[in-house]
Amino acid sequence: MKLAELERYFAAVATSTSGPPADLEQVFKPSARLSARELMSIYNRGYHFRLLGALEAVFERTRRALGAAEFQRLGLAYVAEHPSEHPAVERVGRHFAEFLRARRACNDALADLAALEWARLCALVAPDPQRVLSASAVDPLTFPSAPLSFVPSLTVLSLQRAALTLFASNGDLSAALVESVPAHDIPAKCAVAVWRQRHAVKHEVLGELEHEALELARSGAPVSQFCALFAGGTDAEAAERAFGVVSTWFKREWIGK
Amino acid sequence: MAADFAEATTENFLGRGGRAHGVLARVRGEMDVALHGVSLSVGGLEPLNEQYLTELAALARQIEPLSISDHLCFGTFGGHYAHDLWPLPYTEEALEHVVQRVERVQARLGRQLLLENVSSYVEYRASTLSEWEFLAEVAERADAGILLDVNNVFVSARNHGFSPTAYLDGLPARRVQQMHLAGHSEAAGFLLDDHGSHVTSEVWQLFEHALARFGALPTIIEWDERVPGLAELEAEAELARAVARHGTSRAVQR
Numbered sequence: 290m291k292l293a294e295l296e297r298y299f300a301a302v303a304t305s306t307s308g309p310p311a312d313l314e315q316v317f318k319p320s321a322r323l324s325a326r327e328l329m330s331i332y333n334r335g336y337h338f339r340l341l342g343a344l345e346a347v348f349e350r351t352r353r354a355l356g357a358a359e360f361q362r363l364g365l366a367y368v369a370e371h372p373s374e375h376p377a378v379e380r381v382g383r384h385f386a387e388f389l390r391a392r393r394a395c396n397d398a399l400a401d402l403a404a405l406e407w408a409r410l411c412a413l414v415a416p417d418p419q420r421v422l423s424a425s426a427v428d429p430l431t432f433p434s435a436p437l438s439f440v441p442s443l444t445v446l447s448l449q450r451a452a453l454t455l456f457a458s459n460g461d462l463s464a465a466l467v468e469s470v471p472a473h474d475i476p477a478k479c480a481v482a483v484w485r486q487r488h489a490v491k492h493e494v495l496g497e498l499e500h501e502a503l504e505l506a507r508s509g510a511p512v513s514q515f516c517a518l519f520a521g522g523t524d525a526e527a528a529e530r531a532f533g534v535v536s537t538w539f540k541r542e543w544i545g546k
Numbered sequence: 547m548a549a550d551f552a553e554a555t556t557e558n559f560l561g562r563g564g565r566a567h568g569v570l571a572r573v574r575g576e577m578d579v580a581l582h583g584v585s586l587s588v589g590g591l592e593p594l595n596e597q598y599l600t601e602l603a604a605l606a607r608q609i610e611p612l613s614i615s616d617h618l619c620f621g622t623f624g625g626h627y628a629h630d631l632w633p634l635p636y637t638e639e640a641l642e643h644v645v646q647r648v649e650r651v652q653a654r655l656g657r658q659l660l661l662e663n664v665s666s667y668v669e670y671r672a673s674t675l676s677e678w679e680f681l682a683e684v685a686e687r688a689d690a691g692i693l694l695d696v697n698n699v700f701v702s703a704r705n706h707g708f709s710p711t712a713y714l715d716g717l718p719a720r721r722v723q724q725m726h727l728a729g730h731s732e733a734a735g736f737l738l739d740d741h742g743s744h745v746t747s748e749v750w751q752l753f754e755h756a757l758a759r760f761g762a763l764p765t766i767i768e769w770d771e772r773v774p775g776l777a778e779l780e781a782e783a784e785l786a787r788a789v790a791r792h793g794t795s796r797a798v799q800r
Binding site for chain 2: 291300316374378415417
């Protein structure tokens, strides 16, 4: 066999979920104590459980909510369907939330919890902005006509409120049921911003109007355009509402350069 | 802290920001940092990951590492990453393939790459060279360095039944630039390189042989599992220094 065939053969055996091929002993040598089949099972087990371990580290709360055995079952099935595409092992979970949703293996809140955990990882490792802009650094003359530039870590998700409650309860389903009561002012489905402020990853529910303004701002609309969304009442009231939202974005260190 | 230099896993710092980079910069301010990768897949069939190399080159410009190393193995398949260090068949064809890729990596980075020998659990029937012959030839032909993992030599020697000292004696001394030590565990019928225990007395003895042959070199003791407290780690590092100073591990009783 040539190099290409040997490597493909090795990879197929090491990543297989259906057991080793019959001709394996012709390709690999046995050791003094183990057959080639037993030796290759070291690699097969190592491959699957290393990736499962990476999923467990990222989706800690999802694992707790699903239970260790169910998470392992789903995690191994996921790895078989979605081998890693990235040199960094923790990125193997890129499609995990969608996998859970598509499998209908768990309810949507659990899939949303996984999406939130994934977004938090992405925020954690996102590139640093060139610099974070403070409100005091803004030129008042050009600000209304300028688009805002957001830090790379900021992302917005649409999640079920129950996923946030599950996150807050560390994936404890029973605690989540109790804690869902005070969240009555948050809609059942809500927009959630996830970002990194300095070294801490944060997430926050966005109001409907703020979400709309943020999406407009992130699409490159100038400040005056998304601030117009806050119109209503007197000009001063509208300006105060818009100012309140935009100053929050500065405080959260979302605006970069 | 009783460390002479630090080793950073390359993939934990590529194309990302946040706390990890801050920590790396702070450590780099205090000591040399060696970049040690696990996903280059220098023996793989896939084209080298250009983005990976671009980011690695940028990181190297930023922190000016003591060295850049990765493993003599493959870890990619069909466009995917195994996140494992899969052994290569030691053939002339594989040798030519690896040499070309190492040369390409070194040209991209503008510096020498160190290649680490991996521990392995299986051998290909197709191999026509010993592992040390293969490693030595790659290093010589590609003008690369060797990061000699003494524990990996011991683990593979035990698993495959070759002499670990013959392995060390078969390497070109001038190519060996760094060393790794680690613990391993005894599994059912094989040794597992798990970095989860102290360096064993047999590996200390092999380290002694390596020191006699290659001289004292920057050496890391790797721990990934069941990491003990700092005092215990420092004591083990001090032991490695003592062995390097006195050229003997006879005092080691574990």
